[in-house]
Amino acid sequence: MNQPPISPAVPPSARRMLSKVPEITxxxxxxxxxxxxxxxxxxxxxxxxxxxxxxxxxxxxxxxxxxxxxxxxxxxxxxxxxxxxxxxxxxxxxxxxxxxxxxxxxxxxxxxxxxxxxxxxxxxxxxxxxxxxxxxxxxxxxxxxxxxxxxxxxxxxxxxxxxxxxxxxxxxxxxxxxxxxxxxxxxxxxxxxxxxxxxxxxxxxxxxxxxxxxxxxxxxxxxxxxxxxxxxxxxxxxxxxxxxxxxxxxxxxxxxxxVERPRTGTAxxxxxxxxxxxxxxxxxxxxxxxxxxxxxxxxxxxxxxxxEGSAPTCTAGSTPLTQDEARAAARTSFPATDLAEFRAITTDTLDLVTSGDQAGAAGRATDLETAWDNSQDALFAADCQAWTFIDGQIDPVLSSVRAGTPDPAAEQEALQTLLTTLGDAGP
Incomplete structure (x- = not known):
């Protein structure tokens, strides 16, 4: 969509330049x-x-x-x-x-x-x-x-x-x-x-x-x-x-x-x-x-x-799970490989926070978020109550690790709580 080449003159006080924009082609x-x-x-x-x-x-x-x-x-x-x-x-x-x-x-x-x-x-x-x-x-x-x-x-x-x-x-x-x-x-x-x-x-x-x-x-x-x-x-x-x-x-x-020369008009x-x-x-x-x-x-x-941006809503059951119930439900319903991946990333993040590597911890927190989001549909379908409980514990991890002024104690508490819910790697 070309525009007419003729325009009002530039005020004398303004610094005049050649055209600063490309031809509209x-x-x-x-x-x-x-x-x-x-x-x-x-x-x-x-x-x-x-x-x-x-x-x-x-x-x-x-x-x-x-x-x-x-x-x-x-x-x-x-x-x-x-x-x-x-x-x-x-x-x-x-x-x-x-x-x-x-x-x-x-x-x-x-x-x-x-x-x-x-x-x-x-x-x-x-x-x-x-x-x-x-x-x-x-x-x-x-x-x-x-x-x-x-x-x-x-x-x-x-x-x-x-x-x-x-x-x-x-x-x-x-x-x-x-x-x-x-x-x-x-x-x-x-x-x-x-x-x-x-x-x-x-x-x-x-x-x-x-x-x-x-x-x-x-x-x-x-x-x-x-x-x-x-x-x-x-x-x-x-x-x-x-x-x-x-x-x-x-x-x-x-x-x-x-623009090399004035155009004669529009189409x-x-x-x-x-x-x-x-x-x-x-x-x-x-x-x-x-x-x-x-x-x-x-x-x-x-x-x-x-x-794209909001968590699904679980309508199964009216009473929220306890941490022990969520851990047991996750071990029963979620694939062991997924739980192992979440535990590994969370452990890595906790180690990085403990060692003072905040940038590395933030990167691993993003890995956790990505892995959790990628598994959302399958895990939610498997047990929406367990998924909702763990999802609610991942949010504090992300917010504490990504805080503008991170608090190591808050980070470690959130990560340790999530690890407890994810459970150990045993059978």
Whole structure:
């Protein structure tokens, strides 16, 4: 979705630069979707691998974003490597901001989407009042570039909230959920070709690529039992980072995304009548999308997000098990190999805590969480009460080991309690 090349003149007081953005071609949208997929999968992987929690991970990437953005803004023209690195980092950072609101602060996704929509509207309003244009082909001064990158960051956070909210409302799996943003991007492209406002269609498509890329990342990374194909977040991140690198190298050498001369217009010559008609059609599509989401939400379903992030509920029995009963039930119902693996990881974690190797302990705690989650369906089906009891003891282990200021006594107590429930390795 190209935008008109003509834009208001840069104020004399502003430092004028060559274009700081790429040509809006098919390459732009391909690499943008690659970046958003990395934003989803790599944010999930880093949060788990670092073991420091969402807030600390977000702080780390906020600092990284500031450094990368400072380098990008010091340049005087578009450089593919610096530009797309900034997009990748902002994709991860924006995703983390939404995840903090949802997972850490408990803010409903609908409210998050509303807040980010309002923030984006304010950014656009101030940008337009100050610069008299929202076209990204006018990014030839420091103030305009600052507005542009702020808008980009908010669109990533907004797109994350909208995508997750859609999954919550519909209960669709990661594969099926790819279709809605893909179809909407197709409609927006058709309306742009028809003569819709190019600036409006660009930013709508830009927002929609975020849930599309995130859903692709989930589909590739999640296990088959969760509706994915099982590549994992790390493999998915490496795959897409490699694709981004290859594309950036190609664009750097070919300059296929560099604006060399002014374009004469969009795919169709825009007229006021066409623009009004396209705006009406875009509004109708928005209403139809809301209606579809409302309808699917009214149909009984399990939330895809709940399935991914929440523990199942056990309805068998009304009296909670004691520790001795849970240990006996686990030894009777759970595979011995699984229990042996959990004991080994827990023992390793306790030894690392005792020796003062907090980083190593956090890594093994992540191994415990992964092993427990991978066995969840089978163990829960075998004895949901024993699973629920042990699951409730694993949570304190994870939180104590991953605490910002770990308390060795609390860590050792939580780990020893879990070991007692898991029992010894005897028959």
């Amino acid at each position: 098919l390459w732009f949208w391909i690499i943008k979707i690659l970046c958003t997929t990395v934003g989803e999968s790599f944010a999930d992987y880093i949060n788990m691998a670092l073991g420091v929690g969402l807030v600390a991970t977000a702080v780390i990437f906020t600092v990284v974003s500031a450094v990368v953005l400072a380098v990008q803004m010091k340049l005087t023209r578009y450089r593919p490597g610096a530009y797309w690195l900034t997009v990748v980092i902002m994709s991860i950072t924006g995703t983390l901001y939404t995840d903090i609101l949802t997972d850490q602060a408990g803010v409903p996704l609908g409210l998050s989407a509303t807040v980010f929509s309002a923030v984006l509207a304010i950014v656009f309003a101030i940008w337009f009042v100050k610069e008299r244009t929202l076209s990204i082909h006018s990014i030839v001064s420091v103030p305009r570039e600052a507005f542009y990158w702020l808008a980009v960051l908010v669109t990533f956070a907004l797109g994350t909230a909208l995508g997750d909210w859609t999954l919550e409302l519909t209960g669709w799996g990661p594969g099926l959920s790819i279709l809605l943003p893909l179809a909407l991007i197709g409609v927006v492209t058709a309306l742009w070709r028809f003569g819709a406002n190019p600036v409006l269609t660009f930013w709508v498509a830009y927002i929609l690529t975020r849930p599309l890329g995130a859903n692709i990342g989930d589909w590739l990374g999640l296990t088959p039992a969760e509706g994915g194909i099982g590549l994992g977040t790390f493999a998915t991140s490496v795959l897409f980072l490699a694709a981004i690198l290859a594309t950036v190298v190609y664009l750097t050498l070919s300059k296929a995304d560099v 169709q010559t825009a007229t006021p009548a066409r623009e009004r008609a396209a705006l009406g059609l875009l509004g109708a599509v928005a209403v139809a999308t809301v209606g579809l989401l409302a309808y699917t939400n009214s149909i009984p379903h399990a939330s895809a997000l709940a399935d």
